[in-house]
Amino acid sequence: MHCLFCDQIIQQPSSFTQFLFGIPSVYCCKKCEEQIEYTSDSHAIYFYNSFMQDVLHQFKFLKDIRVADFFAKALKKKVRGMEYDLIIPIPMHVEMEKKRTFSPVEVVLQQAKLPFQSVLEKTTMSQQSKKTYEQRINSSSLFKSLPQVDVTQQKILLIDDLITTGTTIKHAKTILLELGAKSVEEVIFISGKK
Ligand SMILES: [Zn+2]
Structure with a gap:
């Protein structure tokens, strides 16, 4: 068998690997x-070092779906015991989604068998440019909400997948609280904070 990340042949999978992947396919x-x-x-799991940067690249841009398992196992462990009513993935830009053909966060959630609802949609650049400066700096302008899910009084x-400045999360929180959510917490696979 081969290492998921460097493709090196492995004789004996480590206990960490077995813990992480169970009876492993990766x-x-x-x-x-x-x-x-x-x-x-x-709020996050891994630190964004150069290795994790490569892992994310392998997943998001080389579209190696097997990497989803790696994040799914860690995510499941992280959310166990957390109190919530509804999981909402942060969406990527519509343009990016077209290019990548899949949504990495949603693939991980599916792999982890964690039910989720897509409530948010990133506003496109053209939609944003139609807005005035004031509207654009308004915290919720990065997203629009899709009307089919009621988030009122929901945790x-x-x-x-990645948090650097935290701006995206802040914007998403603002719009969900404006929509009547009771509370908004976040779990991020990778953080830029050591
Ligand atoms: Zn390796």
């Missing part, structure tokens, strides 16, 4: 395992 070699760092950010759990 493996992580010792060398790659040692490069995984965790973040001190309580929301937002899921995203």
Whole structure:
């Protein structure tokens, strides 16, 4: 069998690999395992080091769906015991979605068998440019909400793949609270905070 990340042949899967993947369809070699760092950010799981940058690239741009397993297992563990009514993934730009043909966050949620609702949609650049400066700096202008899901009085759990500045999450929280959500928490796969 081969390592999911570096393709090196593995003789004996490590206990970490077995823990992470169970009876595995994918493996992580010792060398790659040692490069995984965790973040001190309580809302996130992994630290965005150069290894994790490559992992994210392999998943999002090379579209290696097997990587979803890696994040799905960690996500399931992270949300266990958390109190929420509704999971909402942070959407990517409509243009990006077309290019990538799949939504990484949604694929991980499906893999983790965590039910979710797509409530938010990123506003397109053209929609944004039609707005005035004031409207654009308004915190909720990054997203629009899709009307079919009622979030009133719901405890929301937002899921995203990478957090750097936190602006996206802040905007999503604002719009969901404006829509009547009771509370909004987030879990992010990877954080830029060490
Ligand atoms: Zn490896």
